[in-house]
Amino acid sequence: MTTLLEHEKDPAGPAPRTETPLQRALRMEPRPVWEEEPTKAGLAFKGVGLVAICAIVIVPIWVVLVTSLSDTKTINKAGGLVVWPEHITFIAYKELLSGGAVTRAAAVSVGLTVVGTVVSMVVSILCAYGLSRRDSYAHRPLLMTLMATMFFGAGLIPTYLLVTGIGLSDSYWSMILPSAISVFNVLVLRGFFMDTAPELIDAARIDGAGEWRILLQIIMPLSRAVIAVISLFYAVGYWSQWFNAMLYIQDSDKYPLQMILRQLVLQHQVPPGAMGAAVSSGAINSLAVQMAVMILALIPVAVLSPFVQKHFQKGMLTGAVKG
Incomplete structure (x- = not known):
């Protein structure tokens, strides 16, 4: 009786209650008939x-x-x-960050990562956008040419002769330009750009927008997920780079952090200066120095990855499937 009277006084009925996660889980649809229920042994094994x-x-x-x-x-x-x-x-970290060779190499790596990622993303986005427009000039031959480079390469010696022949030897650009573009990343970007609704692009063209405006104000804002993922790929590649430095850099002051790490771990060479004297005197163990450099090299990747993790599924799967 009380419930009926209360309902008559309040025609709208009781206010809806917020559903808890447990209630949502209980309300989930049952498993398909072909999917077996998980056993205790299976759950324990997982x-x-x-x-x-x-x-x-x-x-x-x-x-x-x-x-x-x-x-x-x-x-x-x-x-x-x-x-x-x-x-x-913390004596190992104190010596590493006291302004010696490791500090300089870390600054070089940061600069290479920032500049290299910007250069690579600009080139990759422009290339992917041009290839995503089927009416662009020489669309099919350019796409086939790019894809051919994924399977056939000139080799190390021709690449070295090219880099040194154009005057990039012992310069920072020798660690950026040879690896400035990845065809795989371009194809992922292209696939994502092609997934953009053509109605938006047609409407923008009707309003008088050109290709640059379409790319900057329509395509790129809708592609933040894949751009974030590809930027992380490029950044990790530049941060971890050491092979190009070993080939083209003769001045040790231009070595990136990974090159110093290679000298410490593989060649057991301690950079000269206060840290080298501390290791020679026994104040610092050389193994502690090696491990400290590893941690310093790992920190940027460990810090940036969680912020981009949420974009991985949308960015990579959508671009790869569409491409």
Whole structure:
């Protein structure tokens, strides 16, 4: 009776309640008839597999971090890599960031990453947009030519002769221009650009918009996901670059951070200066220095990846399927 009276007083009925995640999960549609219910053994196997995969990823990073924060006594006691810290010290990072060769190399890597990513994205976006317009000049021959370079390359020696022949030897551009464009990234961008609704482009052309305005105000704002993902790919590539530096750079002051890391880890060469004297005197363990440089090289990628992670599925899958 009370419920009926209350309903008569309030014709609109009770206010809708906010649905909890549990209620949404219970309201989900049942599994298809061909999909089996997960068994306890299957769920346990998946859980163990996920834990094992996480351990494979996390444990090496943990060991590298702990070793970089350990003193010489702890490293000598462990016989190398340290699994559990005993005496935490930041002396390795202090020496690395005190203005020596590693600090200069880190600045070079940051500059190469920023400039190289901008150059690569500008070239890739312009190329992908031109190839995404089927009425563009020489559309099919240019596309086939680009795709052929994915399977057939000139080789290392012709590339080296070309780079040195045009005067790029021992310059920062020798680490940018030879790898300025990736055909795979261009094809992904092209596929995403082709997915743009043609009605929007036709309406813009009717309003008098040119190709530059269509690209800058319509195509690129709708393609933020794929642009973010491709920018991360290029940035990681430039940040991790060392091979071009080894080929074309003779001045050690122009070495990127990865080249210094290669000297430390593979060649066991400590950069000259205060850090080299500290390693020679035993104040800093050379293994701690190597691990500290690894952590410094890993930080930018680890920081940027979570911000772009949400765009990976939309950016890569849509562009790849459409392309």
